[in-house]
Amino acid sequence: MRVLAAMSGGVDSAVAAALAVEAGHDVVGVHMALSRNRDQFRTGSRGCCSIEDAGDARRAADVLGIPYYVWDLSERFEETVVADFLSEYEAGRTPNPCVRCNEHIKFEALLDKATALGFDAVATGHYARVVTHEAPDGTVTRELHRSPNDEKDQSYVLAVMGPDRLARAMFPLGGFASKAEVRAEAERRGLSVSAKPDSYDICFVADGDTRGFLRDRLGSRPGEVVDTDGAVVGEHDGAYAYTVGQRKGLGLGRPAADGRARYVVDVQTSTNTVVVGPAELLSVDRIGAGKAVWLAPPPAAWVDDVEVQVRAHGAPVPARVRATTGTPGRDGAAADDGVPGMELHLTGTPLRGVAAGQSVVVYRGTQVLGQATVADAWRG
Amino acid sequence: MRPRRPSLSRGSGFSISRWREGGRWFVDWGTVTTPEAPAGAYLDHAATTPMSRTALEAYVAEAGRTGNASSLHSAGRAARRAVEESRESVAASLGARPSEVIFTGGGTESDNLAIKGIFWGRRRTDPRRTRVLVSAVEHHAVLDPAFWLAGHAGAEIVLLPVDGDGRLDLAALRAELTEHGDEVALVSVMWANNEVGTLQPVRDVVRLAHQHGVPVHTDAVQAVGQVEVDFAASGVDAMTVTAHKLGGPIGVGALLARRDLPLEAVLHGGGQERGVRSGTLDVPAIRSFAVALAETVAARRERAAALGALRDRLVAGVRAADPEAVLRGPDPTSDDGTRLPGNAHFTFPGAEGDSLLYLLDSAGVQASTGSACQAGVPQPSHVLLAMGVPELEARGALRFSLGATSTAADVDRLVAALPQVVQRARAAGLVSAPAGAGGTA
Numbered sequence: 001m002r003v004l005a006a007m008s009g010g011v012d013s014a015v016a017a018a019l020a021v022e023a024g025h026d027v028v029g030v031h032m033a034l035s036r037n038r039d040q041f042r043t044g045s046r047g048c049c050s051i052e053d054a055g056d057a058r059r060a061a062d063v064l065g066i067p068y069y070v071w072d073l074s075e076r077f078e079e080t081v082v083a084d085f086l087s088e089y090e091a092g093r094t095p096n097p098c099v100r101c102n103e104h105i106k107f108e109a110l111l112d113k114a115t116a117l118g119f120d121a122v123a124t125g126h127y128a129r130v131v132t133h134e135a136p137d138g139t140v141t142r143e144l145h146r147s148p149n150d151e152k153d154q155s156y157v158l159a160v161m162g163p164d165r166l167a168r169a170m171f172p173l174g175g176f177a178s179k180a181e182v183r184a185e186a187e188r189r190g191l192s193v194s195a196k197p198d199s200y201d202i203c204f205v206a207d208g209d210t211r212g213f214l215r216d217r218l219g220s221r222p223g224e225v226v227d228t229d230g231a232v233v234g235e236h237d238g239a240y241a242y243t244v245g246q247r248k249g250l251g252l253g254r255p256a257a258d259g260r261a262r263y264v265v266d267v268q269t270s271t272n273t274v275v276v277g278p279a280e281l282l283s284v285d286r287i288g289a290g291k292a293v294w295l296a297p298p299p300a301a302w303v304d305d306v307e308v309q310v311r312a313h314g315a316p317v318p319a320r321v322r323a324t325t326g327t328p329g330r331d332g333a334a335a336d337d338g339v340p341g342m343e344l345h346l347t348g349t350p351l352r353g354v355a356a357g358q359s360v361v362v363y364r365g366t367q368v369l370g371q372a373t374v375a376d377a378w379r380g
Numbered sequence: 381m382r383p384r385r386p387s388l389s390r391g392s393g394f395s396i397s398r399w400r401e402g403g404r405w406f407v408d409w410g411t412v413t414t415p416e417a418p419a420g421a422y423l424d425h426a427a428t429t430p431m432s433r434t435a436l437e438a439y440v441a442e443a444g445r446t447g448n449a450s451s452l453h454s455a456g457r458a459a460r461r462a463v464e465e466s467r468e469s470v471a472a473s474l475g476a477r478p479s480e481v482i483f484t485g486g487g488t489e490s491d492n493l494a495i496k497g498i499f500w501g502r503r504r505t506d507p508r509r510t511r512v513l514v515s516a517v518e519h520h521a522v523l524d525p526a527f528w529l530a531g532h533a534g535a536e537i538v539l540l541p542v543d544g545d546g547r548l549d550l551a552a553l554r555a556e557l558t559e560h561g562d563e564v565a566l567v568s569v570m571w572a573n574n575e576v577g578t579l580q581p582v583r584d585v586v587r588l589a590h591q592h593g594v595p596v597h598t599d600a601v602q603a604v605g606q607v608e609v610d611f612a613a614s615g616v617d618a619m620t621v622t623a624h625k626l627g628g629p630i631g632v633g634a635l636l637a638r639r640d641l642p643l644e645a646v647l648h649g650g651g652q653e654r655g656v657r658s659g660t661l662d663v664p665a666i667r668s669f670a671v672a673l674a675e676t677v678a679a680r681r682e683r684a685a686a687l688g689a690l691r692d693r694l695v696a697g698v699r700a701a702d703p704e705a706v707l708r709g710p711d712p713t714s715d716d717g718t719r720l721p722g723n724a725h726f727t728f729p730g731a732e733g734d735s736l737l738y739l740l741d742s743a744g745v746q747a748s749t750g751s752a753c754q755a756g757v758p759q760p761s762h763v764l765l766a767m768g769v770p771e772l773e774a775r776g777a778l779r780f781s782l783g784a785t786s787t788a789a790d791v792d793r794l795v796a797a798l799p800q801v802v803q804r805a806r807a808a809g810l811v812s813a814p815a816g817a818g819g820t821a
Contacts, residue, residue: 028738069738116808117735 001120002026003170006106007060007068009053011193012125012173014060015185019172020123021064027123029061029068032110034077035204056193063190073109080104082204086217089240092267093357096157096312097202103160111168121170127152129174129366130166142166144295146366148177156312159361159371162293211241211249223272225252228265228281239272245282245353252276263353283350286380289360289372290327292340296369298323307363308344310354310374318348321362321369330378342372345380420744421790423694425625425722425783426574426602427748432627432784435672439629442664449661450652459663466670470634473670473677474621475610482635482653483666487601487622490635491521493646493657494597494618495568499529501642502565502595509565513556513594515540515548515580516766521620522568522599523762535565539766545710546578546767547718554588561592569596571603571619575750575763575779576709577723579607586615595641601625601633605676606684606720617641621673623665627784628672632665676784687782688712688721690791694780695724697795702802704729708764708777722782725750727769731776731805739804740778743797745790750779776809 003025005017021027031054054070061068081100088095111122127147134140144166147153161169176182179198186194201208218240225234234252236242242250246264256262256278263282266275287308292298299322307316321344326336328343344360354360354377362369415431422430431439447459464478471478484490495512502509512526516539529535538556541549548569557564567589572579582598589596595617600609605626611619618641622633637643637656649658676683695712698705705726710718728736733749740747750761764774780794 028742067738067741069734071734113735113808117739117804 002118003028003121003123004110004114004119005029005066005123006110006125007031007057008125009056009060009193009196010125010199011183011186011191011196012127014057014064014125014191014193015182015189016123016125016172017060017066018064018185018189018191020170021066023172025123027064027066028119029057029064029066030110030114031057031068031070032073032077032105033070034105035074056196060191060193063192071110071113073105076109077101077105077204080109085202085204086214088357089214090218090269091357092239092269094243094355095357096359097204098157098312099160099359102157107161107165107169111165115168121168123170123172125173126154126158126171127173127176128155128158128171130169130171131367140167142295144368145174146363146368147174149179152179154312155363155366155368156309156359156361159295159368160293160359163295166295214238214241221272223274225250225274225276227256227262228275228277233262233276236274239267239269239274242267242274243353244355250274250276279352282352284352284354284377284379285346285350286330287344287346287354287360287377288328288330288334288341288375289344290335290337290339290341290375292323292342292370292372294323294340294370296364296367298340298370304347305364306369308346309361309363310351310358316363317346317351319362320345320347323370327375329376335375340372341375342370350379351377417785418746420746421793422785423745423747423780423782423790423794425786426750426779426781428624428630429627429783430785431624431629431668432672432675434675435623435628435668438671439664439668442667445663447663449663450650459661462663462667463661466666469670469674470621471636473673474604474619474636475612475614476619476636477612477639479639479654480611480636482637482657483661483669484633484635484653484657485659485662486624486631486633487519487599487620488521489646489657490620490622490633491519491568491597491599492525493635493643494620494637495522495525495566496529496646497643497656498566498595498597498618498641499533499535500644503533504644505642508563510534511536511538511560511564513538513540513553513564513567515542515569517542517546517573517575517578517763518568518570519574519599519601522570522597526568536563540569542578542766544768545718546573546576546708546763547710548580548585550581550584550588553585557588557592557594561594564589564592564594567594567596569598571598571600571609572607572720572723573709573763574602575761575777576725576767577602577720577781578709579603579718579720582614582616590615602720602723604673605680606687606722607717608680611636618643623669623672626672626676628669629665632662632669634669679784683784684721687786690782690786690788691721691724693788694782694791694794697791698724698726698780698798701795701798702728705802706773708767708769722786724780724782726778726780727764727773728776728778728802728805729773731802731809733775733777735805735808736776736778736801739801740794740797743793743801745794745797747794748779748781749777776805 003020005027007013007029058068081097084100085095085097114122129145131143146155183194205213221238224232227233242264262276265277265281302320302322304320306321308319309316324341326334327341328334356374358374360374361371447455449459449463467478467481470481512535514526526537530537541552569580569585586596597618598616599620601622603609604621617638619636624630645656647658652658705728708725712719760771760774
């Protein structure tokens with residue numbers, strides 16, 4: 001196959017490219033330039049967007065003996081991932097830019113361009129497995145599964161892609177049980193990125209300062225922090241910078257009357273108000289989510305034996321799920337926009353701090369059944 | 381046989397490497413000084429050229445000798461002699477006097493020395509002269525030092541406009557000089573553009589600038605070897621040339637500068653090159669540069685005709701392969717000396733340069749998007765934008781540049797590959813164009 005290996009400059013994508021080469025594919029390395037402004041994204045060796053990273057990717061491609069190109073996807077990145085990040089925060093929701101990047105950049109802009117240029121697949125260094133079944137009639141179905149490496153598993157951020165995109169994706173690191181193994185593979189092949197530190201931060205936010213980034217882009221919008229009775233307990237510089245479930249950085253001058261920790265329980269962007277309250281207000285066991293993508297047949301009736309995960313590295317919790325048309329809301333209300341959604345009942349411990357905008361992924365065992373974007377979460 | 385580090389035979393000028401093994405001498409004839417042509421069809425001579433065999437031989441022969449040209453002993457004198465012979469040769473090839481040749485580390489350094497050195501030199505005697513006039517289509521090696529001066533030394537940069545073919549608007553220059561003539565430190569206008577091959581009216585620039593006592597620098601990096609370049613006859617005060625665009629080694633060039641031109645040093649140190657460019661002289665590179673330059677200038681007339689014919693074949697072939705392709709820059713068929721004979725430049729509507737580049741590369745054809753790359757990211761060319769090409773069209777640019785080693789087979793390989801390449805790149809362009817630019821997103 002002709003395979004385009006997306007090479008970030010990190011160790012994972014370098015080893016993924018190496019494995020694609022060794023599997024006998026005709027591989028071309030491509031580094032996606034996601035910013036034209038070399039100062040905008042963080043510098044240093046930990047990013048996926050810096051000049052050093054582009055150089056590291058080039059060196060890895062040299063070592064593998066494959067052609068290497070830099071493709072400029074900065075405009076698409078700005079108008080999808082960054083714009084979504086800003087508008088979601090502005091609307092009081094909590095976006096996951098890595099999910100949006102996989103959705104719009106890696107497995108849309110890059111994948112579609114690669115397909116048009118004659119590539120059969122895009123290989124990335126994600127930790128997830130694709131399991132293929134071939135029916136007797138020749139029909140091929142593909143399942144997305146968790147990586148055996150619990151710590152690194154990235155099925156959560158990949159679940160957003162639909163089945164047709166999954167068919168053109170290749171995750172050569174899917175079978176690796178540990179990062180140390182991947183580093184050893186890199187070292188064995190003489191890839192100098194073998195010891196490069198992992199990246200965790202959002203690549204377009206310098207120094208991990210999300211609030212500073214939001215203020216730069218959205219401007220200062222001072223407002224009030226109130227408690228659940230409506231009493232003003234503090235001030236803020238922009239409600240958009242707060243996330244439901246947040247405890248740190250609230251900057252409240254005096255402690256609550258009952259002395260208990262306070263959390264952000266609501267972000268009301270219409271009135272530019274941040275509401276704080278006790279932890280129990282954050283507990284939810286009902287989730288209504290929209291923009292559902294199913295990687296397995298959508299369950300029209302309730303299915304009981306699933307688990308849901310609402311954060312990239314959050315623990316999965318038991319739940320039941322059903323597919324909906326439109327986005328289900330509390331008290332049986334539903335926004336029927338005709339877009340597929342899903343309704344979730346958590347059957348074990350409630351979750352705390354589920355914010356609108358988060359990605360929710362439904363698993364059965366290791367298999368990803370579907371993904372959607374949280375619209376609302378409440379106590380049933 | 382274990383590989384041994386070859387020792388070079390001295391003083392022969394030939395490509396002999398030899399080593400001793402088990403009491404016997406082994407000789408490897410020719411491997412060292414046989415220039416290796418790039419694989420496939422190499423249509424990127426404006427980026428760099430293969431070294432000529434004689435230039436490589438001269439380089440290797442000189443690299444085997446020891447001697448600092450600034451040393452006073454016999455080894456130093458031998459090195460100095462090689463440098464001065466080379467200086468005379470370079471001067472003779474370019475219509476300059478030997479004392480006007482300042483050897484540098486290449487085109488970028490020469491441009492930096494000219495822009496900064498003349499600016500500072502002029503300002504020292506006349507502090508009002510803070511304006512730097514450069515054409516909007518200059519190479520970044522001219523533009524960036526000029527803008528650096530604006531940021532760090534109080535310079536005011538005036539970008540002189542060009543017409544749709546990339547040719548300098550002389551009326552704009554005249555108006556600027558009429559209004560601000562006594563505030564202008566220098567004018568820099570390239571001899572030939574590196575992207576679209578447009579030849580600039582350098583003599584007219586000189587005539588206008590000198591009326592106001594303003595010195596003129598020209599970057600002639602792309603022109604030498606393709607069109608006649610005569611330093612004295614052109615009237616320019618400073619001129620940039622580089623070796624690797626004409627069959628010489630990378631990393632050596634010269635700034636030709638009139639002796640009466642105020643020129644401050646950029647590199648300070650041992651005082652070489654009349655104190656303007658310190659640094660131990662790179663004797664093998666300088667010798668090889670002189671040899672390549674003499675060779676290319678001697679062959680120029682004949683070679684230019686051959687390049688022009690090949691270029692016409694290329695232009696006709698590209699147009700036949702893709703009727704939508706738009707030729708950028710002056711009409712090459714007019715052959716009135718308005719364009720480099722080895723340059724062809726097209727935009728392919730609906731396709732992106734990086735897609736075209738990749739697809740051609742995988743078909744064994746090496747070309748360039750022609751624009752400067754930052755961190756490897758192709759930017760829409762400032763040259764095309766200055767010519768009034770819309771940004772969306774500028775994204776689909778490809779430059780083909782022919783040189784001494786180009787053949788009809790190279791051109792034919794491009795033309796054969798092009799229809800499918802353009803078709804694919806257009807399909808990819810549709811899916812990857814930004815939403816605001818009419819894509820599907």
